[in-house]
Amino acid sequence: MGNLNFEMTNIETDKLAESGNDVNPIKTIIKASPYMQSYERLLLENKAWAAEKVADDPDFFNRLANLQRPDFLWIGCSDSRVPANEITGTQPGEIFVHRNVANLVVNTDVNLLSVVDYAVNHLNVKHIIVCGHYGCGGVQAAMTKRDYKPVLNMWLRNIKDVIRLHEDELNAIENMEQRVDRLVELNVIEQVKNLARKSSIQRAWRASGYPHLHGWVYGLKDGLINTVFEMPAGSPVDPIYELDDL
Amino acid sequence: MGNLNFEMTNIETDKLAESGNDVNPIKTIIKASPYMQSYERLLLENKAWAAEKVADDPDFFNRLANLQRPDFLWIGCSDSRVPANEITGTQPGEIFVHRNVANLVVNTDVNLLSVVDYAVNHLNVKHIIVCGHYGCGGVQAAMTKRDYKPVLNMWLRNIKDVIRLHEDELNAIENMEQRVDRLVELNVIEQVKNLARKSSIQRAWRASGYPHLHGWVYGLKDGLINTVFEMPAGSPVDPIYELDDL
Amino acid sequence: MGNLNFEMTNIETDKLAESGNDVNPIKTIIKASPYMQSYERLLLENKAWAAEKVADDPDFFNRLANLQRPDFLWIGCSDSRVPANEITGTQPGEIFVHRNVANLVVNTDVNLLSVVDYAVNHLNVKHIIVCGHYGCGGVQAAMTKRDYKPVLNMWLRNIKDVIRLHEDELNAIENMEQRVDRLVELNVIEQVKNLARKSSIQRAWRASGYPHLHGWVYGLKDGLINTVFEMPAGSPVDPIYELDDL
Amino acid sequence: MGNLNFEMTNIETDKLAESGNDVNPIKTIIKASPYMQSYERLLLENKAWAAEKVADDPDFFNRLANLQRPDFLWIGCSDSRVPANEITGTQPGEIFVHRNVANLVVNTDVNLLSVVDYAVNHLNVKHIIVCGHYGCGGVQAAMTKRDYKPVLNMWLRNIKDVIRLHEDELNAIENMEQRVDRLVELNVIEQVKNLARKSSIQRAWRASGYPHLHGWVYGLKDGLINTVFEMPAGSPVDPIYELDDL
Numbered sequence A, B, C, D: 001m002g003n004l005n006f007e008m009t010n011i012e013t014d015k016l017a018e019s020g021n022d023v024n025p026i027k028t029i030i031k032a033s034p035y036m037q038s039y040e041r042l043l044l045e046n047k048a049w050a051a052e053k054v055a056d057d058p059d060f061f062n063r064l065a066n067l068q069r070p071d072f073l074w075i076g077c078s079d080s081r082v083p084a085n086e087i088t089g090t091q092p093g094e095i096f097v098h099r100n101v102a103n104l105v106v107n108t109d110v111n112l113l114s115v116v117d118y119a120v121n122h123l124n125v126k127h128i129i130v131c132g133h134y135g136c137g138g139v140q141a142a143m144t145k146r147d148y149k150p151v152l153n154m155w156l157r158n159i160k161d162v163i164r165l166h167e168d169e170l171n172a173i174e175n176m177e178q179r180v181d182r183l184v185e186l187n188v189i190e191q192v193k194n195l196a197r198k199s200s201i202q203r204a205w206r207a208s209g210y211p212h213l214h215g216w217v218y219g220l221k222d223g224l225i226n227t228v229f230e231m232p233a234g235s236p237v238d239p240i241y242e243l244d245d246l
Helices: A002-016 A025-032 A040-056 A060-065 A084-088 A110-122 A137-142 A149-165 A167-171 A176-196 A199-208 B002-017 B025-032 B039-056 B060-065 B084-088 B110-122 B137-142 B149-165 B167-171 B176-196 B199-208 C002-011 C013-019 C025-032 C039-056 C060-065 C084-088 C110-122 C137-142 C149-165 C167-171 C176-196 C199-208 D002-019 D025-032 D039-056 D060-065 D084-088 D110-122 D137-142 D149-165 D167-171 D176-196 D199-208
Strands: A072-077 A095-100 A127-133 A212-218 A225-231 B072-077 B095-100 B127-133 B212-218 B225-231 C072-077 C095-100 C127-133 C212-218 C225-231 D072-077 D095-100 D127-133 D212-218 D225-231
Touching: A040 A060, A040 B084, A040 B225, A072 A084, A072 A110, A084 A095, A084 B039, A084 B084, A095 A110, A095 B110, A110 A127, A110 A199, A110 B095, A110 B110, A110 B137, A110 B149, A127 A176, A127 B039, A137 A149, A137 A176, A137 B110, A149 A167, A149 A176, A149 B110, A149 C199, A149 D149, A167 A176, A176 A199, A176 A212, A176 A225, A199 C149, A225 B039, B039 B060, B072 B084, B072 B110, B084 B095, B095 B110, B110 B127, B110 B199, B127 B176, B137 B149, B137 B176, B149 B167, B149 B176, B149 C149, B149 D199, B167 B176, B176 B199, B176 B212, B176 B225, B199 D149, C039 C060, C039 D084, C039 D127, C039 D225, C072 C084, C072 C110, C084 C095, C084 D039, C084 D084, C095 C110, C095 D110, C110 C127, C110 C199, C110 D095, C110 D110, C110 D137, C110 D149, C127 C176, C127 D039, C137 C149, C137 C176, C137 D110, C149 C167, C149 C176, C149 D110, C167 C176, C176 C199, C176 C212, C176 C225, C225 D039, D039 D060, D072 D084, D072 D110, D084 D095, D095 D110, D110 D127, D110 D199, D127 D176, D137 D149, D137 D176, D149 D167, D149 D176, D167 D176, D176 D199, D176 D212, D176 D225
Parallel strands: A072 A095, A072 A127, A127 A212, B072 B095, B072 B127, B127 B212, C072 C095, C072 C127, C127 C212, D072 D095, D072 D127, D127 D212
Antiparallel strands: A095 B095, A212 A225, B212 B225, C095 D095, C212 C225, D212 D225
């Protein structure tokens, strides 16, 4: 432990000095050690990160511990390459996050719905962002005839239902990569609409004028977010799903 | 609005110039602007982040786009203060992520189970980390007699079931903050065990010797992860839940 | 048997005194008593029924206890007016039954799917019948803009999705009762197709040539079943949902 | 086959002899046909049943069509040998019914919960009966270490959780059939308690004094219902699950 702390001190020294040299011992350890691929590396990195935060701002964690007041709920894909905070440059405390396979909003999913409920009614978030990503593996899987076994089959069925609703548009796209990417966009649009179709969102819109809904797609190839669909609070909802006695 | 657009134009100009100077104009704009609380700030930050990544490593996104081979599945709380990547110092591509209210593993939850299935059977992750955090609002809510309305009530019931299983231990803790924190730990332990009780995990253990299961709790007050429970692949499972013809 | 009747007579002494006749005293009591609205009536009726069965066929329950080999799975509405066995003249042992609000087949519903799994893979049923009924309250509810509160809203959303898929046809029907009844039929058709879209059904079709799928609608006004849709095992499935490596 | 048809003819002959009516042509058709094992038999039986009902009471269906006011919600097993109406001697219109594998009440199951919601808040049922049956195949399956594949595994996990809560009592029972039957009872008791743990039931208890909850177990071997657990409206609920601001 003492040794580890010492190393962390070294790291901080390096950073404070903004040095570009090769002395960072932890980083060196991390890179050099055969154990670095294991979960222990995450724990070492955590200690380094926490030490850095406190070095920069001794009150950082105290402030944060007493406050969760995010403006945003992020509903994104579980994909490892789309970390919500990093790609949006946000800090701990800023985004409430749910991530599942292919960022789906399913109307009977108590997991997702309890996240939305907590975010909207207890945290009063102002924005819900559904963020997909081009080349999404879940979306690609749903476009095949492959059997992904019971659990994934159940889940991917939701994407097949999106394909069904936009079959003509999709079939007209000959390039398969482009077809996947258009389905990624259409999927995000449908999931945003699924939120707007929920009574809890319609009720919140009337009560508070929030949350605004956003459909974004992240590009793995350029790191940029493409805004594909917006439903500001109070937007018209398809009359089939509109409730009027909320 | 016009002002904001103007600023964005500046950002793009910077990128086109591919400036490598020491003052990051985008960061300056972001900090200066009164519009920064809106979702547009996230988009601006995203552009800055992507530009920075490419400046550091022109091939960064190309490499990443073609590869998702994470060693880790992270099952964490949606809480905005516990961003998986940041607190573990991991990069995009390293952790597959699911986050829900109070990091629960529910045996009939197709959302979570499809994430686990994808991670274990398609990405072949080597570790699954269930990470709670001290002071968790969902856990605290489950300790009260308050009515959180239908959806959250359904979800929090899972935590009340954990309380029931450990009632004596919890009641013996008089300090309420400590009682919450012990329940946070017990909840993580039960969720890790819930994974081990799943046939898909037991099957993977036999077939591949993976994944190892880890129960961690993050401290909001110090930023440090506490390792509270480990189930290496092949650990004994309560005989009630053990399957022998996998 | 006499003993059983004697005991029942003792329980209901007062009531017996009211009737005094010797035909079927239990039945008489049941019809005469003001207590008949309570749950105790069901227990009395159960005793009468069991006694009657044994009187008719002393071996009835012995035979039945050792055998569950139904040919049919019935997926019907919970509505009290549509008891599966009675309206089909079937005996105990003949139909495996699931009933929910508006006889829905939802692709992430582990409750329904475990019933289907058990029926298809363990009981080897030869037919699955999805049976709706004209005038269905759940279907009517889904056609309104009324807020049925969180849980029912989640469930009825599945019917609203059926409306969306057949909006033009439904809107062309001016008479509202007829429109409801057509939606009842379309709902049954979609639910039958939902079964056919499942990998487990497609797999069973290839492996065994079963089960055949039937979409029926029961008429509350005449007691008759209307057959609206048939999918014999091996029927073509919409290519979007077809799996080819089962 | 011929033998079976012959027997049915005999049965029907007896009935006809009892009634002294003219020959029921539909029944005759049913008896004569070699297709009796197919689903078409159900449709023929349905026609016979409807005709019989109208013959007995020409206004039967008219009355029923306009009225669903059941006093009872039945949550029972899908098992073909436990038809709710028949074993309780109730008529169409008297019992609202949900049936799943092993009569489970799962706190995140929107299928079951929407049935309960509709029954309690829209039909105002006065009683909810959870009815298991001795020798239940689902319960037996959960007592084994057998892999029932993903979907059933998920569902049966709920029963394994009941085993865990009552492990000592169950292990003390050496006779395996008796152990299964005790688990059937314990499972029914836990499911009744699961209802009482729901906010919607607690709310209804305060608002209306209903519904009363009943835990019953049906005996396949004698056709009799055993009442094993009762929770009248307003019964005390384990404080962990009690809500006080409904």
